Amino acid sequence: MSCRATVIVPTSIDRGPLLRYSVGSVLRQTVTDLEVFIVCDGAEDDTRAASEALAHQDSRVRVFDFPKGTRRGETNRHKILTNHADGEIVCYLCDRDLMLPHHVDQMHRALTRHDFANCGYLDVKEDGRVVPEFKLDSGNSAQRARLVRNGRMGVMLSTMAHRLDFYRKLPFGWRTTPDDWFTDHYMQHQMLSQPGCRGVGLATPSIVYFKRGHHPGWPTQQRAEELKVWSALINDPPALAEKLYGALGEVLTDRLTLQERLKRALLVGGHPPAIAFRRWLRRRLRR
Structure with a gap:
């Protein structure tokens, strides 16, 4: 039986404490007709246990437990999307990121007329600052041509989505990525290189993104505490709105400063x- 969206959440090693928040943000989407696939790539016992606990609590969650694969186990994602996924669209979420409640709905509406979509996001810095970002408009022909021509560039995994029927027509799909590419960029390059691919960029942020490079050396538990704070914000619309207005104010101030310079x-x-x-x-x- 088909549903509106399949959400892939890759995880590995000791990331179990993050899953209650990242997967939890998927389960609280305004679109409830979805399936969530936690893809364990060499996960430790505690991470597997956390994944299974989420599956026990909500029937929409399924766990796929694989031994550690090459790179990030991309070929396992291909097996799942080929043999198990039933969503009209496919979204992704890194286990350290969060979805805002409208993310799946925004992507689903965009993908009724397109094959690939990417969205804006809220970049949370180590000092707590929040910077709205929109790195690529995959519907812009010049930007898309630059990505396809240059390669090795793209958007973060959590901000991309695509139609499942489009994916199943690709020459390869997820496959082992060369060492000098990011795995998500390699997949995006394949999709956007297809002549018939209809891409679209959505500037409205719907992902809360926590870049690893902004938090070097943070243990998993410290990351989990940060996700806990943000999960509470997402569940408190007035507090979230205040945070977003503050971020908007910083952006406008930075823009004014840049104009003066x-x-x-x-x-x-x-x-x-x-x-x-x-x-x-x-x-x-x-x-």
């Missing part, structure tokens, strides 16, 4: 370029 950099003899040109032209005409 650009203006100063472009001054010619202390004047904006247009005024400086008119002054120069008047001097020339007087000669």
Whole structure:
């Protein structure tokens, strides 16, 4: 029986404490007609136990337990999407990230007319600052051509989604990624390289993203505490709105600062370029 979305949550080693929050954010989506596949890639006992506990609590959750595969076990994702997935669309969520409640609905609506979609996200820094980001509009022909031409660039796994029927027509699907590529970028490159692929970028943020590089050396439990705080925020709309308005204010302040810097950099003899040109032209005409 088909459903509206399949959500793939890859996990491994000791990430069990994160799953109650990351998977929990999927189970609280406004779209309830979905299935959640936790894909264990060499998971330790505690992570498997945490995964099974979530499956026991909610019948929409299934656990696929694999030994550690090459890279991030991409071939296992292909097996699952080929043989087990029933969603109209496929979303992904890193076990350290969170979905805002409208994420699956936003992606599903976009993918009624497109094959691949990516969305904006909230980038949470180590010091707690929140920066709204939108790295790629996969519906923009120039940006897409640059990605396809240059390769080795793309968006984060949690911010991408695609139609399942489109995936099953691809030449390869998820496969072992060369060492000099990110696994998610390699998959996106394959999809967006297809001549018939209809891509779309959604600037509205619907993922809360915690980049590993922003938190070097953080143990899993410390990451779990951060996800706990953000999970509480997501479940408290007024508090979340206050956080988002604060982030918007920082973005606008940064933009104003950048504009002022650009203006100063472009001054010619202390004047904006247009005024400086008119002054120069008047001097020339007087000669």
